[in-house]
Amino acid sequence: MFAASADNIVTGSKLLMELLGADSSARAEIAERMRAAEHAGDDATHAILHQLNASFITPFDREDIYRLASSxxxxxxxxxxxxxxVVLYQVEQLPKGVEQQVEVLSRAAELTAEAMPNLRTLAHLPEFWIEVNRLENQADQIxxxxxxxxxxxxxxxxxxLKLKQIVDVLEEAxxxxxxxxxxxxxxxxxxx
Amino acid sequence: MFAASADNIVTGSKLLMELLGADSSARAEIAERMRAAEHAGDDATHAILHQLNASFITPFDREDIYRLASSxxxxxxxxxxxxxxVVLYQVEQLPKGVEQQVEVLSRAAELTAEAMPNLRTLAHLPEFWIEVNRLENQADQIxxxxxxxxxxxxxxxxxxLKLKQIVDVLEEAxxxxxxxxxxxxxxxxxxx
Amino acid sequence: MFAASADNIVTGSKLLMELLGADSSARAEIAERMRAAEHAGDDATHAILHQLNASFITPFDREDIYRLASSxxxxxxxxxxxxxxVVLYQVEQLPKGVEQQVEVLSRAAELTAEAMPNLRTLAHLPEFWIEVNRLENQADQIxxxxxxxxxxxxxxxxxxLKLKQIVDVLEEAxxxxxxxxxxxxxxxxxxx
Known part of the structure; x- marks a missing residue:
């Protein structure tokens, strides 16, 4: 179920990237697909938390599962x-650094989607968390x-103010x- | 004890609503009453956490109680x-949407106060969380x-900048x- | 290990104080030392979390240790x-209240460093948390x-916007x- 949630994030990061190259007429439609992806994500989260709460025994510590699903x-x-x-504020031109932010997010999304199936075997996980920590430092600098x-x-x-809010939200991601x-x-x- | 905390939030949401219709002379006095309500809330939270920490057995999972009291x-x-x-920044006129924000918060406060006693019997709780999630989506749109x-x-x-900070804080609520x-x-x- | 983390925070708060009196040529060098202190802090946190995760039995509840290390x-x-x-935005003059913010942080840092060794004996801890809560209220007012x-x-x-972000970050501390x-x-x- 975590894999579904992470795959959905890959979809989201691709839509973000698509947005950067889109003119204003295409943006509304991308926002629509993004909203659908976010709803699918909500469903995935809800399914995880529901099964977690209904289970007496869990594969990992309950709080860790909760934290992972929430993040x-x-x-x-x-x-x-x-x-x-971006759509609501009718932003004409995003500053160049936003593309760098989205590239880092895309890379982190791919790594996360690849890592999820490895939770079963615990293989290759240190490479994952070291690289994502490195990406987060890079995002912070950008x-x-x-x-x-x-x-x-x-x-x-x-x-x-408009642009700051957008780049702040990407930093939160x-x-x-x-x-x-x-x-x-x-x-x-x-x-x- | 959660009921006391939730009743206090209802008081707070009423004071917020009162503030919207008040002229600047009345605002200081409303802020004073709000501060008193917040202190009462602090005491309620402190009592919950103290009893939680001092108890060997708790009715629900410790982390859930902690999370509920903190929220x-x-x-x-x-x-x-x-x-x-609002008082400190001497805001003359709040934009209209603020009233909508406060209405949503008032409704959520009432529902929360009604739901707390149901934690004993677990009755009617799904209606509560579905409706509050709906209200939060509405607040987000507003x-x-x-x-x-x-x-x-x-x-x-x-x-x-002034108004943004106020509407952001209401969104955090x-x-x-x-x-x-x-x-x-x-x-x-x-x-x- | 918490003591190492808290001592590091004292170092950080002294560097913050030093920054306030420094001219722009000295600032870059202070920022460099601050970065080193932050890396040392990361290492301390990582050591705590690693030992926590690798231990079957922990002196306190796992979640409390996690929360303490994270904070x-x-x-x-x-x-x-x-x-x-401050360095990046090339801020000429910080408003006076920033010094008050940093004084409160310095005091809280000292108290925290003093309290950590007392976690063994649990002595004098109420004085600590009451005083830090008081300092946080003071910081909030400032x-x-x-x-x-x-x-x-x-x-x-x-x-x-520049100054707001700096004072907001200090408030988050x-x-x-x-x-x-x-x-x-x-x-x-x-x-x-």
């Missing part, structure tokens, strides 16, 4: 919010530079990937 | 912060539209209600 | 972020007044100290 759900919510805000760029005086204040990685590490070390 | 406490804190910021409205160019940038609903669902499914 | 780590991250943003000051019209909107205090209280009451 996966958060990633999807933040990605959907970013797309929705994010701070983006903010410095927004504040450098070329944008009008209201435009800064990167943070949520780090939480996923930390939880996977917790699970793997306990089991080993 | 109820957060709701009160966010509502108090919103009132305080919040995003409010931000788009603030950013549409009619407000000066500093005014946008709505998110905390959703956490309450999710925790109630967790408790109910485990017990069933 | 200590968050404090360091927020302090490092504040220093980095923060709200700082925002009102930033919004009072003397600053340009972009400057407000204060909140994380409160989480540390609450977790210490939880641990102490369970053990008593």
């Amino acid at each position: 996966l759900d958060d990633i999807m919510d933040f990605m959907e919010e970013a797309v929705d805000l 994010h701070r530079k983006l903010l410095a760029h927004l504040f450098n005086g070329k944008y009008d204040a209201i435009e800064v 990167a943070d949520a990937f780090e939480k996923v990685a930390n939880t996977i590490e917790t699970i793997a070390v306990k089991e080993s | 109820l406490d957060d709701i009160m804190d966010f509502m108090e912060e919103a009132v305080d910021l 919040h995003r539209k409010l931000l788009a409205h603030l950013f549409n160019g009619k407000y000066d940038a500093i005014e946008v 709505a998110d905390a209600f959703e956490k309450v609903a999710n925790t109630i669902e967790t408790i109910a499914v485990k017990e069933s | 200590l780590d968050d404090i360091m991250d927020f302090m490092e972020e504040a220093v980095d943003l 923060h709200r007044k700082l925002l009102a000051h930033l919004f009072n019209g003397k600053y340009d909107a972009i400057e407000v 204060a909140d994380a100290f409160e989480k540390v205090a609450n977790t210490i209280e939880t641990i102490a009451v369970k053990e008593s």
Whole structure:
């Protein structure tokens, strides 16, 4: 079930990437597909939590499963919010760093989808969490530079506010990937 | 004890609503009453956590009780912060959507106060968490539209910053209600 | 191991204080030392979580240890972020209230470093958590007044955005100290 949730995040990250190259007429339709993906994510999360709560015995610690499901759900919510805000605020041009943010998120999404089936065998998990932690540090650097760029005086204040909110939400998605990685590490070390 | 905490939130949501119709002279006095309600909330939270920590056996899982008490406490804190910021920033006119935000919070507060006594019998809880999740989605839509409205160019940038912080804090209150609903669902499914 | 993490926070709070009196040429070097302290903090956190996950029996509840380590780590991250943003945004002059924020953080850091060794004997812990809660309330008041000051019209909107982000991050550090205090209280009451 975690695999379904992670696959859905890959779909979301592809829609985010698609949005960056789309003109305003195509954006509304991408936002629509994003909303559908987010609903599918909600269903996956709900199924995990329901089975977790109804089970007396769980494969891993209950709190770890809860944390993993919640963080996966958060990633999807933040990605959907970013797309929705771009449409809602009628943003003409996103600053260049946003593409770098989305590339990092896409890479983290792929790694997460690949790692989920390995929870059964616990194989190759350290590579996963080390790499996602590295990606999160990279996202953090991109994010701070983006903010410095927004504040450098070329944008009008209201435009800064709009763009800041979008890049902040993408940074929150990167943070949520780090939480996923930390939880996977917790699970793997306990089991080993 | 959760009932006391939830009743206090109903009081807080009524004070929020009162604030919307009040002129600036009445606002300070409402903020004072809000502060008192928040302190009462702190005491209720503290009593719950103290009894939780001192108990060897608890009616529900310890982490669920902890999460429920914290989320109820957060709701009160966010509502108090919103009132305080309106006074502190000397906001003349709140945009119309704020009233919609407060209406959703009031409805969620009432439902939460009604649901708490049902934790004993576990009756009618699904209606509660489904409805609060629906209200949180509604709050989310209102919040995003409010931000788009603030950013549409009619407000000066500093005014946008003030108002944005207030509507963001109210949105955080709505998110905390959703956490309450999710925790109630967790408790109910485990017990069933 | 918590003591190492808390001592590191004291180092961080001293660097923050140093930053306030430094001219722009000295700032980059302080940021460099701050980054080193933050890396040392990451290592300390990682060591705690690794030992926690690898242990079958733990001195306190697993979730409490996890929460304590995470909150200590968050404090360091927020302090490092504040220093980095001051350098990155090339802030000329920080408003006066920032010094008050940093003083409160320094005091909380010292108290936390003093309290950690007492986790063994559980002595003097109530004084600790009561005082840190008081400091967090004080930080909250300073923060709200700082925002009102930033919004009072003397600053340009972009400057407000830069400064707001720095004071918000410092407020998040204060909140994380409160989480540390609450977790210490939880641990102490369970053990008593």
